[in-house]
Amino acid sequence: MEGKYFEVDANDQTIVEFPDKAETCGIGPCVGVGIMNRKFKRGYLGHFLSSTTDPEILIDLALIEARKPNQLEVILVGNNPTLFQLEEDCTLEDDYFSTNEIHEYEELSALVTKEHEDWLKKMVYSKGIPRKNITLRISANPKITAYGLLVDTESGKITIKEEL
DSSP: OOOOEEEOOTTEEEEEETTOEEEEEEESSSEEEEEEETTTTEEEEEEEOTTTOOTHHHHHHHHHHHSSGGGEEEEEEEOOOTHHHHHHHOOSTTOOSOHHHHHHHHHHHHHHHHHHHHHHHHHHHTTTOOGGGEEEEOSOOTTOOEEEEEEETTTTEEEEEEEO
């Protein structure tokens, strides 16, 4: 049986049933959540803008439907600020930010990013999902500009894609 393919845009989410697939990309400063319920062959995928939406809602929905936290695999990616590109984007002709302003912005954003990373870890670990079923790639990494996630209910896997 051929499944359907769904693309999830930023600030959106979806639930897919066997044998469907859902994919999102461009998860940079955002947070991407992929969840697989292997028992019911159901996948959940969300691409959340960190400042406006909360990935906890999707995790809670998957937990309610699963009934048992150990039935779920959860992957969180992103939370990677675009600050690393900010300095590169400022050219001599378009010198909107001074060097000091860029460094102050980087320091502030790094602090906010670390606080959000800590909150995400605490939130997902508090749900009772076994830690071996949780994958986190939510720390700032200057070598990765964004992530992608593919939730495939046919294979029962969630694939992380690194966009360099």
